[in-house]
Amino acid sequence: MGKPTGFLEYARKDKRAATPKERIKHFREFYSPLEKEEQEEQGARCMACGVPFCQSGQMMMGMVSGCPLHNLVPEWNDLLYRGNWEEAYMRLKKTNCFPEFTARVCPAPCEAACTCSLNGDGVSIKGDEYAIIENAYQEGYAKARNIRVRTGKKVAIVGSGPAGLAAADMLNLRGHQVTVFEREDKVGGLLRYGIPNMKLEKKVIDRKVKIMEEEGVTFMTGVDVGKDKRANTILKEYDRVILACGATNPRDIQVEGRKSQGIYFAVDFLKSTTKALLEDGATLQKGSFVSAKDKHVLVIGGGDTGNDCVGTSIRHGAKSVLQLEMMPEPPKDRREDNAWPEWPRVLKTDYGQEEAIAVFDKDPRRYQTTVKRFIKDDKNQVKEAVLIKLKAEIEPKSGRMMMSEVKGSEYTVPADLVLIAAGFLGSEDYITKAFKVATDERTNVKTAPGTYRTENQQLFAAGDMRRGQSLVVWAIREGQEVAREVDESLMGYTNLVIQ
Structure with a gap:
């Protein structure tokens, strides 16, 4: 993958940041992307490792090493180096619902696990990801998909953070009718109101939400489930319900x-x-x-x-x-x-x-x-x-x-x-009490071992609400996995593939 001698020929380059005294004058993102030719050179630095630790997503000493989404990093770096930007986008999207988010806010455990970082500077994976997804929007690749077949099944998702959005994206693609409930005035959860504009401008969220709406996802904002809308009503109206409310109880x-x-x-x-x-x-x-x-x-x-x-x-x-x-x-x-x-x-x-x-x-x-x-x-x-x-x-x-x-x-x-x-202690108790779900000593929702299903066979949980305060990339991973589990429970099988 990439150029065999690229890591020897090219030094690491990443997005250029405005100087601190210049960027504090506003609240916008302050990075400037590389030129296309420079970015392709960065793709060439990928070493074609026999074992690509960058995509492993393994827990080591209590912290993750490599990407929890198992992103196909060597593959899209190779395509980037060869100038095949559209195919690079397709490989990137195969494992990641929202590269526009992770390319901005992820701490990049993939780069820390890059073989190049063992004796030098790791490949600028996060910068490559940013370039691929933003080019896809610019060129029109990242557009709404036509969902041709509908299953007639209805799924409610409570919470529109990264876990809820990932679950909604995949279940809607499968053909289920998905409704996302959000208590705030706008969609995004912690992406919207927990991360400052300097790291993630809100127009980036709006851009993706608009596409999801065009694809058929329904967003209900300003609805606080458990207060404005009863939990029992949600359970009666929908075939399956996913709780993805985050760990929003501050310590x-x-x-x-x-x-x-x-x-x-x-x-x-x-x-x-x-x-x-x-x-x-x-x-x-x-x-x-x-x-x-x-x-x-x-x-x-x-x-x-x-x-x-x-x-x-x-x-x-x-x-x-x-x-x-x-x-x-x-x-x-x-x-x-x-x-x-x-x-x-x-x-x-x-x-x-x-x-x-x-x-x-x-x-x-x-x-x-x-x-x-x-x-x-x-x-x-x-x-x-x-x-x-x-x-x-x-x-x-x-x-x-x-x-x-x-x-x-x-x-x-x-x-x-x-x-x-x-930090945060876990989920807020009014929502867990409303749905009558058990919680652990950290107030995270309990699910069956190795699954996302609660004691109620109709009810699932994912993201920080289930695992505790964590990274956006982990929330996306859990959203994808709970979508697969919900789909299988509805249809008896699933064709949602998680790499």
């Missing part, structure tokens, strides 16, 4: 002063900004969102959502931004106990942190640190946070590393806007 922190004004969950902060953005994706409607302008922002959580809060706050015009991470700072290079092709547990400086460094001349992250208490003013508005350092210790019984407070290490920082980005 809170319990410290003194938590009830002060000015403390928000990260998802609420990000959602308010997305809703306030005008159609140009650059301008905010005044007074219609939680603003960080001229505030000392404290972000609690060091993951992707925390980074999104940093980048969004800087675009608002924050006076300062501080991001807390409980765990120790990762090493800059792989350790011996983190060998390829495992996911590299190394220091990553994401776009928001890059922007904070450019604006404030320092990294916003403070490792091994947490909040001890909040201090409020006489109007119940948070004004400061008392932080405390943590140290790593081994718990004797379990042998696991635990973080404990360092006595006497407290110090106070200004904080008049606090954003909690500490």
Whole structure:
């Protein structure tokens, strides 16, 4: 696959990012794609591995190595190198319902598992994927398909995030009549309101949803199933029901002063900004969102959502931004106990942190640190946070590393806007109670071992609601797999092929 000597002849190139100080002037995506000839050269870097780890999707040491969708990376890289862009798109779509999403928001475990990355720079797989799908839209390949045969079976999907959309796409293609219920005003779930425009402009979602509607999928927005529409009614009206509501219950922190004004969950902060953005994706409607302008922002959580809060706050015009991470700072290079092709547990400086460094001349992250208490003013508005350092210790019984407070290490920082980005606990209980489904200790919906079916033979669950907070690519995978299982339960067999 590709050019046999391509990885020796061509250096890695990826989409070009605007400078931090330039891109913080707006909320649009800030990457510029390569020219076609340059992108074809990147396809030539694929090594024709005997074992393509990039598409393995195997769990190693608790993290995924390679693509969970088992994307046919060597095949479409070869087609890209040869200039056959349309066929490259067909091979890409064979395993991935939504390359326009994963090409923007996936952390690319495929690249980390690329054989080229063992002794150099991995193939720019994510950039190749982006180029293939955007070219397909430009050339008219990515258009609505004609669904000629209908089965007469009706499927309801509750939730329009990546899992729900993937299930809807495949079941509709099979010929079932699919209706997707979404409680928000627009389709997309976490793609819409959990991921900022800088990473995924909402017109990209709208573009795909329009195609799905043309293909026959029905979207019902502003309908909160379990509240606006009874679960029993859904079960009576549809042959099968899929719950794909995500893990939308945010993890809170319990410290003194938590009830002060000015403390928000990260998802609420990000959602308010997305809703306030005008159609140009650059301008905010005044007074219609939680603003960080001229505030000392404290972000609690060091993951992707925390980074999104940093980048969004800087675009608002924050006076300062501080991001807390409980765990120790990762090493800059792989350790011996983190060998390829495992996911590299190394220091990553994401776009928001890059922007904070450019604006404030320092990294916003403070490792091994947490909040001890909040201090409020006489109007119940948070004004400061008392932080405390943590140290790593081994718990004797379990042998696991635990973080404990360092006595006497407290110090106070200004904080008049606090954003909690500490992850999610699982599904919201009103929906699980409405459908009377069992949940585990993490409030994820229980399904039969190795399946997506609940105790109710008519009811299925997929995505973060089933597996817990995870990656968009895993949600798509689960959506595809639950679609296959639902189809088989309806028809007695299935011709939906999952690679």
